Amino acid sequence: MEPTGDLALIGLAVMGQNLILNMNDKGYTVVAYNRTVSKVDEFLNDAAKGRKTILGAHSIEEMVRMLKKPRKIMLMVKAGKAVDDFIELLLPHLESGDCIIDGGNSHFPDTIRRTKYLESKGFLYIGTGVSGGEEGARRGPSIMPGGSPKAWPLVKDIFQATSAKTPDGAPCCEWVGENGAGHYVKMTHNGIEYGDMQLICEAYQLMKEGLGMTAGQMHTVFSEWNKGELDSYLIEITRDILAFKDADGQPLVEKILDTAGQKGTGKWTSVSSLDLGMPVTLIAEAVYARCVSAMKEERVNASKILKGPKAKEFKGSKTEFVEDIRQALLASKIVSYAQGFMLMREAAREYGWKLNYGAIALMWRGGCIIRSAFLGKIKEAFDTNPDLSNLLLDKYFESVIGTCQASWRKVVMTAVELGVPVPVFSTALAFFDSYRSARLPANLLQAQRDYFGAHTYERVDKPRGQFFHTNWTGTGGSVSSSTYTA
Ligand code: NBP
Numbered sequence: 001m002e003p004t005g006d007l008a009l010i011g012l013a014v015m016g017q018n019l020i021l022n023m024n025d026k027g028y029t030v031v032a033y034n035r036t037v038s039k040v041d042e043f044l045n046d047a048a049k050g051r052k053t054i055l056g057a058h059s060i061e062e063m064v065r066m067l068k069k070p071r072k073i074m075l076m077v078k079a080g081k082a083v084d085d086f087i088e089l090l091l092p093h094l095e096s097g098d099c100i101i102d103g104g105n106s107h108f109p110d111t112i113r114r115t116k117y118l119e120s121k122g123f124l125y126i127g128t129g130v131s132g133g134e135e136g137a138r139r140g141p142s143i144m145p146g147g148s149p150k151a152w153p154l155v156k157d158i159f160q161a162t163s164a165k166t167p168d169g170a171p172c173c174e175w176v177g178e179n180g181a182g183h184y185v186k187m188t189h190n191g192i193e194y195g196d197m198q199l200i201c202e203a204y205q206l207m208k209e210g211l212g213m214t215a216g217q218m219h220t221v222f223s224e225w226n227k228g229e230l231d232s233y234l235i236e237i238t239r240d241i242l243a244f245k246d247a248d249g250q251p252l253v254e255k256i257l258d259t260a261g262q263k264g265t266g267k268w269t270s271v272s273s274l275d276l277g278m279p280v281t282l283i284a285e286a287v288y289a290r291c292v293s294a295m296k297e298e299r300v301n302a303s304k305i306l307k308g309p310k311a312k313e314f315k316g317s318k319t320e321f322v323e324d325i326r327q328a329l330l331a332s333k334i335v336s337y338a339q340g341f342m343l344m345r346e347a348a349r350e351y352g353w354k355l356n357y358g359a360i361a362l363m364w365r366g367g368c369i370i371r372s373a374f375l376g377k378i379k380e381a382f383d384t385n386p387d388l389s390n391l392l393l394d395k396y397f398e399s400v401i402g403t404c405q406a407s408w409r410k411v412v413m414t415a416v417e418l419g420v421p422v423p424v425f426s427t428a429l430a431f432f433d434s435y436r437s438a439r440l441p442a443n444l445l446q447a448q449r450d451y452f453g454a455h456t457y458e459r460v461d462k463p464r465g466q467f468f469h470t471n472w473t474g475t476g477g478s479v480s481s482s483t484y485t486a
Contacts, residue, residue: 005031005055005067007158009074010086011104012039015130016076017047018137019103019162020054026161029053033063035077035086064093070124072154074101080110087114096122099151103130107268108180108187112351115147115179124151127179129186131368132164140164142368143173144189144360146182146353164367166376172366177353184272184347185360188340191269191283193369194262195336195424196234198286202422203325204238206411209420211318215251219243221322229330229400232372260290269343276346279434282336285427308419321414327407332428334401337378338391339431345389358382392435401432447472454480 008031009020020030020043032054034040040056048054057063064071071094075086083102090100100118102111102125111127118125129144130137143163145152152175163173176182207213207221222239226232246252266287273280292299314321341357348355361379364370381394391397412429415422434440446457454476456467469480 004029007072008063011076012043014134015137023162031055031066033057071098076103079104079106099124101126108183111180111183124148126151127183136367140367144182144185146176166365172363174359181353190265192340194266194286195282198424210418215242259296260293278343278346280339280343281427285423324407324411327404328411331404331408335428456480
């Protein structure tokens with residue numbers, strides 16, 4: 001019998017099952033397989049019941065036999081060793097030109113390595129970000145594929161049919177670039193998600209602690225915010241969370257322990273930003289904010305000892321200050337995305353990818369956790385100028401920040417006065433002020449480095465690339481250090 005499978009999907013947990021159902025809805029015949037094989041029949045008899053074009057395989061051999069050539073096999077398994085193990089199990093059954101796709105949250109260096117490995121054996125490989133959680137996988141995720149360019153035509157139709165669509169119908173899936181580019185963009189997406197979530201949390205904390213607002217009142221504020229420039233999935237779910245009541249009628253959110261978990265993609269983004277020398281301060285600060293939150297017992301103890309401002313009461317118009325917070329959130333968010341795109345630009349340079357920044361904004365426009373109206377503006381900015389060096393320099397974003405700036409400063413100052421921590425609002429503002437400074441105090445820093453380590457410095461009155469060393473104390477020698485690393 002001729003094989004009918006368009007694609008096999010291995011990994012029948014929440015993401016895998018929902019992606020299979022979604023692909024099947026779009027008319028594709030999907031072969032389902034899982035390490036624990038009993039889950040195949042459980043799936044066929046439960047969520048996939050009655051669907052004749054979802055086929056179950058009970059071994060890798062059977063799965064491969066069910067697939068049309070060139071075969072496309074997608075892994076939706078736990079990132080890490082499980083992916084390498086499955087690749088090794090699959091290879092003996094595949095032919096040159098067949099394609100393995102990893103749709104999990106793999107770290108991009110692993111994807112670079114795996115692409116090289118599989119291409120060296122004549123196979124094709126794709127590492128793709130899939131964002132949107134369970135609901136996204138079922139109804140349409142944002143899909144960010146990278147890897148072997150020859151693999152893209154094999155999966156383009158099925159991926160674009162399965163993906164979310166923007167409000168004007170464009171698929172939230174486009175080819176990102178070679179080897180690890182797709183997973184890099186997904187990692188950056190997750191990092192930005194950390195920043196967006198922390199910004200919303202700081203807005204909530206300011207309204208709650210600073211203005212004494214109730215969950216119900218904040219629900220109304222987030223409902224309003226979601227109708228304007230901040231219209232986004234994360235604002236929308238925050239609105240709904242604030243309205244959600246526990247069994248006793250009290251807001252559930254206030255009963256949740258204030259210690260945040262993390263799975264590591266925010267950390268990966270921050271580590272990569274340090275490796276590449278890119279100041280992605282919002283994401284790093286958001287990761288640290290989660291770390292501080294995890295120090296619950298220490299914080300509870302410290303709260304009894306360390307005192308803050310005496311009068312922790314806001315004076316002024318609360319309505320106006322809520323609008324100031326909205327503007328501070330918007331301005332900080334612009335800085336965060338500017339930093340995220342700076343990071344991807346530098347990564348593209350480092351790893352030799354040709355990234356299409358407008359297409360990335362488009363992919364994030366729907367389906368994923370950071371989806372928002374705002375990303376439409378980012379796409380417009382890169383469509384207008386594909387070589388835009390920094391989003392902050394785009395006319396639209398420059399003017400929004402101009403409008404929001406006074407409120408942004410007021411929010412940070414007020415938070416400082418009230419003793420309410422706003423690490424991400426304030427790091428965003430500090431970055432903005434640094435980025436717009438023609439001169440920073442690094443002249444003094446270079447002097448210090450030259451003083452203690454003979455690290456040399458460049459001069460404002462000499463051409464770049466000429467290095468000088470001064471014998472600052474009169475006792476050191478004139479020999480300089482061989483390394484000049486800023
Ligand atoms: P999980 O990340 O919980 O992984 C479950 C799957 O991995 C099962 O099929 C399991 O097989 C398989 N697996 C494990 Br665990 N260890 C294995 C091993 N050593 N060898 C082979 N298979 C192994 O599932 P998920 O939450 O659906 O996520 C799948 C991927 O998608 C992950 O990389 C995740 O990071 C990513 N992702 C998840 C979300 C989300 O919202 N959950 C969103 C976006 C991306 P078994 O049944 O035999 O144990």
